[in-house]
Amino acid sequence: MTTFGHLEDTDIDIAIDEREAGERRGMELATRLRMVAAEDPDLAQELVDNLIVALDKAMGGNFRDYLDGDARAAADRVLAPGNSPS
Structure with missing residues (x-):
């Protein structure tokens, strides 16, 4: 079994509704992007640009x-005509 990060008590709460579950997934994505940015800022920027x-x-x-x-x-920059993420 592979372990990713540190498990907190709050990490095992069951989402009350779909909105809360979506917010948790969004927070996890943001955390992972920060981890990538710490290791490879250019890759993180490329991922964000592609997401936009x-x-x-x-x-x-x-x-x-x-x-x-x-x-x-940032969105205006990425979505400008003639500009496309690499």
């Missing part, structure tokens, strides 16, 4: 409408 493109496609091209500040600027 995939989310924009899944949302019919309006993903950036749900963002503001730095997140909006």
